[in-house]
Amino acid sequence: MIHEPTGVTTPDADAATNAAAETLPPEEKKKTKIPPIVFVPLLGAFVVITVVPSVVSNLMNKSPSPSPAPPSSTTTPSVGGSGTKGWDFTPAPAPPPPSAASPTYGLSTEFASLFASANITGVALSSLAGSWVALNETTAFTAQTALFATSVSSLASIAADDSGNLYFADPRNQQIVVRSWNASGPLDYSTLGNASVLTQPRGLAFCASCPSVLFAADGGQIQSFPTNGTAASTLLTGLTNASDVALDSTGAYLYIADAGAHCIRRVRLANRSLETWAGKCGTMGFVDGARLASRWNSPGGLAIDVRGNVYVSDSGNHVVRKVDGTSAMTTTLVGSAGLAGWSDSATGTGGLLNRPLGLAINASLDWTVAGNGAFSLYVADSGNNCVRRITKLT
Structure with a gap:
């Protein structure tokens, strides 16, 4: 010295x-x-x-x-x-503080379908139902009972609005089924769209601030349906095979799980500009880390919490993952990449999934550690025909 x-x-x-x-x-x-x-x-x-x-x-x-x-x-x-x-x-810079330990998550089975032959593919949170609502091809469920069955035999996903309406994507009949709701339970249903505007609708997202627009992932395009009855319009094209959509808490961005391209895209609604948000479109794999360096395998479902964290059911990898809204880092919450199966986990390790699809989370609440509130991420575990619940342990 x-x-x-x-x-x-x-x-x-x-x-x-x-x-x-x-x-x-x-x-x-x-x-x-x-x-x-x-x-x-x-x-x-x-x-x-x-x-x-x-x-x-x-x-x-x-x-x-x-x-x-x-x-x-x-x-x-x-x-x-x-x-x-x-x-x-001159004083040397202080060393950076040690990084906080990564949170851990538990996995449990919330509900198993009453119909083993019809896989659960979608899940949503309904304020009027007071619960999550899950969906197989013909029937909607809550934790207590089957709510109703429809005459439709190809329901693929579900979304809910604040007025008590449930929306179901019906790819086989190229339409969206709307089921209204009141305090007594579900009411009659109507439809949105037809073969002239929809090809195979799947993921749905309702935007209350847009105002009152339902977005539908429809193959290579995203369609928007104003719920006031005005005509549908095409938001954007050029996708490979969109499987789900989700809005951030501000209503400014729509996130798209493009299962066919193995990536997550994002569109700014103000000018319809599209970008690759996570992964490399056209490249399949499994890599955690920085979101653009991450790799995915047929991402099938999306959910976004109040802090802007994006949760993805990475269906082909049989895991549920998180892209942090602040650090933009990708981590795996539950499941083992490439290993399909069923097992619960109360300790944050060892839980298995089988082709998870739809996700649901309350976007108005912060995700607290288990014991500080019954707030969870719900997963439509299609290959295991059940609803799974992810809770935060630490």
């Missing part, structure tokens, strides 16, 4: 020394005119350091010099230069 000399002479003393040197014999004069540089090994290299002549004179004449003062207890030395009197020192 290099310390600034503390016993350097004053300018007047320097002048006196130089004047005295003029009276010395020629051989002695040479000793006082050593070029004022020294080489100091530092970090495996050499650094040229300007030194005041009086210090060199003292060194060459072997005159004793006071010991350097110890560094201040309030200053951490680090190398830096000021151009005067050798080296000055």
Whole structure:
């Protein structure tokens, strides 16, 4: 470590020394005119350091010099230069704080379908039903009972609005089924769209602030349906095979799970600009980490919480993952990549899924640790024909 000399002479003393040197014999004069540089090994290299002549004179004449003062207890030395009197020192930056431990999540089975032959594919939270509502091809369920069956035999996903309406994507009949609701239970249903505007609708998302627009993932396009009865319109095209959509809490961005391209896209509703938000479209795989470096396998469902965290059912990898809304880092919440199966986990490890699809979360609440509120992420575990519940453990 290099310390600034503390016993350097004053300018007047320097002048006196130089004047005295003029009276010395020629051989002695040479000793006082050593070029004022020294080489100091530092970090495996050499650094040229300007030194005041009086210090060199003292060194060459072997005159004793006071010991350097110890560094201040309030200053951490680090190398830096000021151009005067050798080296000055500035405090070294404090080391970054240790990163917080990653949260852990538990996985449990919330509900198993009453009809083993019809896989559960969708799940939503309904304020009027007071529960999640799950869906297989023909029937909607809550945790207590089957709510109703429809004459439709190809329901694929479900969404809910704040007015008590449930929306079901019906890809086989190229329509969206709307089922109204009141305090007594479900009422009659109507439909939105037809074969002239829809090909195979799947994921649905309701936007209350848009105002009152239902978005539908429909193969290579996204369709929008104003719920006031005006005509549907195409929001955008150019997708590979969109499987689900979700809105952020501000209503500014619509996120799209493009299962056919193995990536997550995002469209800004104000100008309809489309971007790849996570993964690399056209490249399948499994990689956690920075969202654009992450890799996915047929992502099938989306949900977004109040903090902007995006949850994805990575169906082909049999896992549920999270893209952090602040750090933009991707992590796996539950499941084991590439391993399909069924097992619950109360400890955050060992839980298995089988082709998870629809996701549901309350976007108005913060996700608390289990025990501080019954708030969870619900998963339509299609291959296991059940609804799974993910809770935060730490």
